[in-house]
Amino acid sequence: MRTVGVEEELLLVDPETGEPRAMSAAILARAAQEPGEEDVFEKELHDQMLEFATHPQADMEKLHAEIVRCRKEAARHAGGIGCAVAALATSPLPASPAVGVSRRYQWMAEQYGAVVQEQLVLGCHVHVAVDSDEEGVAVVDRVRPWLPVLTALSANSPFYQGKDSGYSSYRSRVWQRWPSAGPTELFGSAETYHRRVSDMVATGTLLDEKMVYFDVRLSEQYPTVEFRVADVCLHSGTAVLLATLARALVETAVRQWRAGEEPADPSVSLLRLAAWRAARSGLTEELLHPATMRRMPAETVVRALLDHVEEALAGTGDLERVREGCAELLRDGNGARVQRELLERTGSLRDVVTECVRRTQG
Template sequence: MRTVGVEEELLLVDPETGEPQALSAAVLARAAQDDAEQDVFEKELHNQMLEFATHPQSGMEELRAEIVRCRKEAARHAGEIGCTVAALATSPLPVSPSVGVGRRYQWMAEHYGITTQEQLVLGCHVHVSVESDEEGVAVIDRIQPWLTVLSALSANSPFWQGKDTLYNSYRSRVWQRWPSAGPTEPFRSAERYHRRVADMVATGVILDEGMIYFDARLSQRFPTVEIRVSDVCLHSGTAVLVATLARGLVETAARDWRAGREPLGHSVSLLRLAAWRAARSGLTEELLHPATMRRMPAETVVRALLDHVGEALAETGDLDRARATCTELLRIGSGAGVQRALMKETGSLRDVVTECVRITQA
């Protein structure tokens, strides 16, 4: 069974006002006081962000437990210095982000200007184990059209600088400003993948391989495919669903590769349109069907994804829970829908953040 690990980026906020707080260094220092060898929490581009990474897990119940534990630990460390955490992919309230002081972050600020300043966006990255780079690239080639469905399911960023963007995942639109971000056409081999990466680094537009921001890429540090399209999910259960579907996609793609089935091979132009549609609509309207690239109701497209990975999920015992969670999301909406419902009910973005803090730690 393939292992799965999740990286989540959390927003540090004031527990009273809901405003983002640039306190990541203090939170990390507090975590290090508890455990000098802790390797769970990491700094990120902006000082208002805190990242954690789970250990690789084979079972989804174990993954769920670790995500919940890491969120609670993050909240505990943050609380000890006067702030808290929220699983929000953008800040609903206005914010002036501050870039971290590291050499890498300062290079990005100098080279990319306002793009770096405005990248206070928070994602969920899923690592799924693969046997080799060759298998990993074959997987990347075959999962591309399906990744937009993960974007729609995880959509959790409707607000930006105090306004409703009319998008469900505005984070993904901001993220696309990086020069290396987005979908890719089939590479066909690991050699071609690595050559493309080397050519991109050689341009000098990006600093190194760590700035290869493909929607799905080979991890530099682990024998995994890293899927990077999702907003950080408001509910931990949604994060587990995304991880479950990601593993199903990887396993299904690897089997298709071994059976000699070719990738769908949609152009980047079509994949970008599908990604835009998912960001705009989330689960509330139509999406582009990954096989046909034609508009269909979101529910139909989600069911198509479940059918596509159904055999793989059934073998790991995850199919029934994935179906149930998808049904619930289609009923109540993703995190973006929850945020908008809270805003309609309370009329206050501050109250939206306060309730999302509670949900994050539930």
């Protein structure tokens, strides 16, 4: 059974006002003083962000338990300095992002200007183990049409700089401003993939391979395929649902590759439209169906994803759990819908943040 690891980026906020706070350095210093915590949490581009990474897990219940534990530990360390953490993919309240002082982040700030200042956005990255780069590229080529569905399921960023953006996942729209971000054409082989990455870095536009921000890519650090299209999820259970679906997509793609099935080849132009539609609509309206690239109800498209990976989910014993998780999201709403309902009920973005702080640990 393939192992899965999750990276989550959390927003640091003032527990009273809900405004973002640039406190990541102090939190990391506290965590580093405790055995076993020094490698869990990491600094991100902006000082109002804190990232953690789980260990690779084959058992999804263990993965869920680790995500919950890491969230609680992040909240404990933040609380020790009068701060709080929220699993929000954008700040609902206005923010003035503070770029980290590392040489890398300062290079990015100088190179990309206003784009860096806009990137106080927080994602959930899922790593799924693969046996080789060839297998990994076969996955990258075959999961492309399904990635917007993951964005729709995870959408958790309706507000940006104090206003309703009109999107369910505005984070994904902001993220697309990086020059290397977005969907890719078919690669066909690991050799072609690595040559493309090398050519991109050689332009001097990117600092290194880490800045190749494909929607799904080979990890340059681990033997994994990394899914990068999801918002950080308000509820930990949604993050586990995404990880389970990502593993099933990988397993399904590998089986197709081994059987000699060619990948579907929708154009990058259509994939960009599908990603935009998922960011705009989330689960409340229509999405582009991966097989036809035509608009259909979100429930129909989610059902198509479940049908596509059914055999893989059944093989790992995750089918019923995933069906129930998707049904719950479609019924009760993703993070974007929850945030909008909170604002409608309370009339206050501050109260939205306060409740999301509570739910982050719940």
